[in-house]
Amino acid sequence: MAIIPITGSRNVELYLKGFLQKLNFDIADFHLYIVEKGQVIPENGLSIVFDETSINSLRSLLENLNGKPKEISADLVMGKKNDSYHPLTYSTICYFFAQGNTVLCRTDAEQYEVNKKLYLLEAELLSRGFLRINKSVIINVIWIAEIIPWFGGKLLLKVKMIKDELEVSRNYVPAFKNFLGL
């Protein structure tokens, strides 16, 4: 069955595209539509309408449609440090950040190089609670200790365990607030 995610907010579209690609769905055909509540429902074909609260049910439905078992390695990312590789679970990663052409991830103790592009991580990991907060950082929402409203309409995020403070730039504040359900 072919599925295309359409007419959702930017975050939802990215999330669904990443998720469907992981399940090897063909997103080029137009038989079944997934539409976020409040968006225009296409006149032809069959549409699944969902909202933020039902996104987990939608995930289960798509997984069952495809019948593909979850990969064990899906929870891991390889981090490189001093020419050695370390498997890292996503839950231990506080945030990913870009430094020039290199993408790194920060855990509570160390910093590792990751062989993935930031925009791919953004699409892939939204469903795991990772969210882009500025041009160069994707944060794991679990690791946010506190949000401070900052000047010029920006937000400052304090990260748990480590003393890092990350800024949500003005362009990303609406998406961040949307993610929080505000």
Add this chain to the structure above:
Amino acid sequence: MIKLTDLFFTIALSSCTGALVGLPVILMGDWDIFPNLMKSAFVGMITGITVRVAFTFFYRNLKNSSILPFVIFFIIIAGGTCGGACILGLRNVLYHLIITGLAELTGMLMAITGYNYYIKLNKSLEKIQKRFK
């Protein structure tokens, strides 16, 4: 560290607030509007920058107390407004009371609005974190 864009934002906001706060007294005193409005905006700007620097300092050093920053803002706004008005030659006690009252009202309203926004953001964060745990 205060970024340049943040500083411009603070200057613009506090200058406008200073001008607005001074306007009723300028009109009541029947003074020249433009030069006095500029003076008022200048005092507002100085007070605003002081509050901004104080906020950054207290955010880093006194984060466990939620009341103390409000008390300190109150004192800085009152001191800045009265002091600035005195330097610019305002001697009438009634005018001082009006201008300080307006400045406090505006400043504290902004501070309370900001605090409520802070609470709202962090409550939502708590909810979303439960969903991903």
